[in-house]
Amino acid sequence: MNSTMPSRESLGSLVENFRHGSRRALSRLITCLQDGYDSALIVPAMGPGDGRALKVGLTGSAGAGKSTLAAALIQQLRQANQSVAVLACDPASPLTGGALLGDRVRMQAAAVDASVFWRSLSTRGAAGGVSDSTAGITALMEQFGFDVILVETIGVGQDQLAVRGIVDVLVMVVTPASGDQIQWQKAGLLEVADIIIVNKADLPGADEAVGSLRDTLRVASPGRGNVVVLPAVATTGSGILEVWQAIEASYEQMGRRQTELPPKHELLR
Amino acid sequence: MRPPIRVLLAKLGLDGHDRGIKVVASALRDAGMEVIYTGLWQTPEAIAAAAGDEDVDVIGISLLSGAHLTLVPRLLAVLEEQGFSDVPVIVGGIIPEEDTALLLARGVMKVFGPGTSTEDIVECIRRQAREHLVS
Numbered sequence: 001m002n003s004t005m006p007s008r009e010s011l012g013s014l015v016e017n018f019r020h021g022s023r024r025a026l027s028r029l030i031t032c033l034q035d036g037y038d039s040a041l042i043v044p045a046m047g048p049g050d051g052r053a054l055k056v057g058l059t060g061s062a063g064a065g066k067s068t069l070a071a072a073l074i075q076q077l078r079q080a081n082q083s084v085a086v087l088a089c090d091p092a093s094p095l096t097g098g099a100l101l102g103d104r105v106r107m108q109a110a111a112v113d114a115s116v117f118w119r120s121l122s123t124r125g126a127a128g129g130v131s132d133s134t135a136g137i138t139a140l141m142e143q144f145g146f147d148v149i150l151v152e153t154i155g156v157g158q159d160q161l162a163v164r165g166i167v168d169v170l171v172m173v174v175t176p177a178s179g180d181q182i183q184w185q186k187a188g189l190l191e192v193a194d195i196i197i198v199n200k201a202d203l204p205g206a207d208e209a210v211g212s213l214r215d216t217l218r219v220a221s222p223g224r225g226n227v228v229v230l231p232a233v234a235t236t237g238s239g240i241l242e243v244w245q246a247i248e249a250s251y252e253q254m255g256r257r258q259t260e261l262p263p264k265h266e267l268l269r
Numbered sequence: 270m271r272p273p274i275r276v277l278l279a280k281l282g283l284d285g286h287d288r289g290i291k292v293v294a295s296a297l298r299d300a301g302m303e304v305i306y307t308g309l310w311q312t313p314e315a316i317a318a319a320a321g322d323e324d325v326d327v328i329g330i331s332l333l334s335g336a337h338l339t340l341v342p343r344l345l346a347v348l349e350e351q352g353f354s355d356v357p358v359i360v361g362g363i364i365p366e367e368d369t370a371l372l373l374a375r376g377v378m379k380v381f382g383p384g385t386s387t388e389d390i391v392e393c394i395r396r397q398a399r400e401h402l403v404s
Contacts, residue, residue, distance in 0.1 A: 024352065027324040035272040097273055098298035104319060105308035112314045118322050122273070122303045 039136025060173035062155025128162025201231035
């Protein structure tokens with residue numbers, strides 16, 4: 001399986017099977033991309049997909065609840081009969097190259113569902129919070145025909161922004177007591193996130209965190225006053241419907257802006 | 270450079286004893302492998318689905334519940350049904366010797382009992398991945 005690169009002929013049959021909707025071919029091609037196959041050689045060969053996926057990034061520090069939020073969003077989306085693919089990144093060891101990919105632990109309830117695909121990825125040393133192959137894999141998943149793709153970064157704090165260029169809507173997950181206004185005013189993720197979720201909002205300090213984030217965005221971040229800040233408890237599902245509605249609203253807004261204005265996020269790096 | 274070996278580790282059935290599998294997960298990570306840990310209470314169907322989505326080289330199952338003769342053959346059957354019979358399955362936990370022979374006869378690649386060194390598990394998986402590469 002993954003330890004061998006496919007020959008040209010078997011790559012051809014993988015592409016063929018992918019076109020016929022083989023989930024195994026999708027999985028195998030993801031391995032090819034992760035192992036260094038050039039996505040420019042694979043992705044265009046698939047031809048145009050059936051539709052366009054809504055691509056959502058989930059980022060934030062380690063332990064903030066990104067995977068649990070992904071699992072809660074899956075449940076929400078399945079109720080609406082939407083198919084979902086998840087790409088969950090975890091870090092590789094700088095010493096051995098090994099990785100413990102543990103995000104699946106959070107998605108127990110959705111474990112067997114033909115409309116949910118979940119792939120765990122090691123960053124394999126990439127510095128931006130996601131694996132280098134993430135953009136190519138996301139494109140592949142989109143061509144496969146999923147309605148929604150959730151891209152979860154490794155635990156990141158401030159300036160690992162690579163996911164911004166890959167997704168339509170970027171959600172940053174924070175927890176109560178993870179910072180004050182000065183913390184929120186620092187450069188980085190808060191400048192580019194579309195939605196900020198104060199997860200674990202059943203803990204003390206949640207209201208204060210929501211208030212200080214809203215205040216900072218309104219007062220100290222010109223043009224960012226419309227960023228949505230919402231409390232949620234991903235483990236119970238509390239607030240998840242509102243989170244999804246905010247994601248959809250942000251996506252619609254983005255569509256409108258794109259027709260009127262130059263690209264929203266021109267990152268310097 | 271060869272990409273890391275990918276291993277799915279799962280607790281099969283109603284068994285909450287996960288210290289052993291967590292020790293193995295860390296050892297495989299330290300040996301440079303990518304370890305996908307699914308957590309507790311997995312069904313054969315969930316493990317097969319995860320192995321497929323994750324495109325793993327090896328599946329490692331831990332059972333300390335005594336249900337191995339019921340659940341492991343069921344897992345092997347589901348893997349075969351879904352076209353994953355080429356993915357080797359390793360079993361660890363409390364498995365009596367006479368049951369080990371039965372599991373091996375059903376197609377389990379290797380059974381590791383109490384007292385196994387993590388080096389032996391690492392070596393077994395590496396050897397398997399190398400053979401797969403040649404075949």
